Amino acid sequence: MAAAPLTPCGTEDEEESPPPSTPSQAAPREEHREQHHYNRDAPPGFPPAMAAEDVAAVEAVLGYEFADKSLVELALTHASFYFPYRTGDTYERLEYLGDAVLTCLVSREVFRTYRTLPPGPLTRLRAANVDKEKLARVAVGRGLHRFLRHKALQLEGQIHVFVEEMGKYPVHSNGLLDPPKVLSDIVESLIGAIYSDSNFDQEKVWRVFRNLADPLISLETLGKHPVSELFEFCQKTRRGVKIVKDAWDKSLKVEVLIDGELVGSATYAQKKEIAQNRAAKAALDKLKETIGQTQSESAGRGISEPFNELDIAGTLKCQ
Amino acid sequence: MAAAPLTPCGTEDEEESPPPSTPSQAAPREEHREQHHYNRDAPPGFPPAMAAEDVAAVEAVLGYEFADKSLVELALTHASFYFPYRTGDTYERLEYLGDAVLTCLVSREVFRTYRTLPPGPLTRLRAANVDKEKLARVAVGRGLHRFLRHKALQLEGQIHVFVEEMGKYPVHSNGLLDPPKVLSDIVESLIGAIYSDSNFDQEKVWRVFRNLADPLISLETLGKHPVSELFEFCQKTRRGVKIVKDAWDKSLKVEVLIDGELVGSATYAQKKEIAQNRAAKAALDKLKETIGQTQSESAGRGISEPFNELDIAGTLKCQ
Known part of the structure; x- marks a missing residue:
């Protein structure tokens, strides 16, 4: 086509007709x-x-x-x-x-x-x-x-x-x-x-x-989408997760609470969804860091559950 | 492909096994x-x-x-x-x-x-x-x-x-x-x-x-989708329209209020959206019927505005 x-x-005809009064046409x-x-x-x-x-x-x-x-x-x-x-x-x-x-x-x-x-x-x-x-x-x-x-x-x-x-x-x-x-x-x-x-x-x-x-x-x-990953992570590690978006209209901020505690947040003015995804990612990073520290502390003591089950985006490996 | x-x-081996106890299978x-x-x-x-x-x-x-x-x-x-x-x-x-x-x-x-x-x-x-x-x-x-x-x-x-x-x-x-x-x-x-x-x-x-x-x-x-059609209709005829869906979870019914008055409703259990569309259609039918009557009454008196502007799905023609 x-x-x-x-x-x-309708311009085809016009090409053969005399120039229009406005030359631009x-x-x-x-x-x-x-x-x-x-x-x-x-x-x-x-x-x-x-x-x-x-x-x-x-x-x-x-x-x-x-x-x-x-x-x-x-x-x-x-x-x-x-x-x-x-x-x-x-x-x-x-x-x-x-x-x-x-x-x-x-x-x-x-x-x-x-x-x-x-x-x-x-x-x-x-x-x-x-x-x-x-x-x-x-x-x-x-x-x-x-x-x-x-x-x-x-x-x-x-x-x-x-x-x-x-x-x-x-x-x-x-x-x-x-x-x-x-x-x-x-x-x-x-x-x-x-x-x-x-x-x-x-x-x-x-x-x-x-x-x-x-x-x-x-x-x-x-x-993985950070929100799905966060929920999977918390399900596997038996943590309660809540994403608080209600205040975004005023604060432009989304917060992630894990077992009631603020673990991650993000501010993004243009779209609530992006703020939410970034808050979930911040929370995940924080959780992984904490688990990494816990695992270092417990290394040699055989305490690896429930971390054994986790393989989040290939970044968290069991020791 | x-x-x-x-x-x-892995079922190939099973083809040679004896028939099942239930012959119908x-x-x-x-x-x-x-x-x-x-x-x-x-x-x-x-x-x-x-x-x-x-x-x-x-x-x-x-x-x-x-x-x-x-x-x-x-x-x-x-x-x-x-x-x-x-x-x-x-x-x-x-x-x-x-x-x-x-x-x-x-x-x-x-x-x-x-x-x-x-x-x-x-x-x-x-x-x-x-x-x-x-x-x-x-x-x-x-x-x-x-x-x-x-x-x-x-x-x-x-x-x-x-x-x-x-x-x-x-x-x-x-x-x-x-x-x-x-x-x-x-x-x-x-x-x-x-x-x-x-x-x-x-x-x-x-x-x-x-x-x-x-x-x-x-x-x-x-x-036209009945909800769009209803809103267009009410905008052109300067009516206020409200679709009440809140009670659907319990009543399975959606109601349409025109200028505060119940004009159409529909009950549909499986999907709220279908109930809403049917309620909008019922309201439209009712409104068109009313306008038809008004137009008959005013025929010959030159009162056709704002009905002249309407041509809803080809069903409403100006007299």
Whole structure:
């Protein structure tokens, strides 16, 4: 299927009609053609087109050459980019398509890789490979975010924070990071663009994504969500756990009580869920540290229960 | 991919053991073996295999001939079917795969059919074509439910109720019906089976589903959810609306208050959401009836505002 035209509906006729009274309405395509086929100066009132060398750079990162180059620009255009010009098409439709085909292809991949795995773990594995953080890591890891066309003032700062923090978690933070949605959006929209441009060839899409997202998260590298891990830990060690979130609306803080005692807390203003996950992680770290000390103290005295049962994310080994 | 074997691991030795004390456990497969080549007797402790003529009948409904016939049986086997035999594989992995590929293909279909439609309506259109009710209607409409292998006692009754009620809504009830999940599951699992059997050929999958699900729900036939419709209606006619759900846990009833007055209610024990949707629908019907009367009374007096603005699911036309 040809891409949705970047110019609004009903413009085909206008190209052959006399120039409109506002010159901005019909001119852009004409000028671009002269410079680089598809990359022309914007007429008054329209934002600039993506440079041909940028289009080529994105194609090189993806390992895919587009038949319809305008799809690259469309896939990288955020709604804010149009300010102060007249608005136009954004990446959202391509993102919708890309999300659907990625979910399908990653489902297929885990289905055929793990031939007896039940749907529950299959779903968790799929999610880890197509969720906001994994795709944001792909965007940043491959430098695709540098080509994003936007004018959202706070976005560069948010991306910078994410890039700084993602280094702490080599594979996936499992809910501790809060990447800007636009980063995962553009991976999905570029994938949607390839699906559309290739006449819906899922194998071409898969080759691109398999390469971009390498290494995929496997059962071996799939981490645990800190809240699940905390509850499992406390169940095994017979501790009572309570996550207190009620005050977040005012304090922006979530606290974790273990047997009634404050063991971990975290403050995060943007999302309560992230604050909760970080509080759970803080509590887990504290508990593991305490157990480590207890185990050192009791070493040689044969007191290892219930620690023998624990193997939390491979970090806690029985002595 | 070859299907996961229907017989559990480690049973080969047992095939040579003497028949079980309860003759009913082994008999069904015995008859099948003589009739059809791939359909052999079940060894002691195993449930009967699907009859070859049933497999062929399902293939005829789907318009697809399987290379691996065992996938048909697997796609139609519910966990309850194994009672009182030893448990084995069920349709759940195929359902997981089928759900993913269906979502992708219906996303693609609405994406290329409606070339300028934003993601919001695209998502609603997709949902209407792959949700539990649409797929349950497909299962019943094509008679696929007759081949379901299960022993869930209450299921036949639930299916019967759904079949009775779906006739009231020619296209989709938009949240008023509560189809048994197993009906949509087997459409997804059969689609997953075709995707797997065809070496992941999405075009073959699409041909089957496009035919099974015909007619697909389009923008023209897409109804409104009764709760959204009620809120829109009340906003346009400047009425205050409140849906009271708090007492459902005890009374199983949801009530709709319009300007403080009880206008509609519904009782549904299994799901609060269905009770809510039915209460909203009851309130809407009542409001439309009232407006109809008001309009008749005021006909000829030029009082049509704010009813002129309304066109609710095509049922309310201005006089």
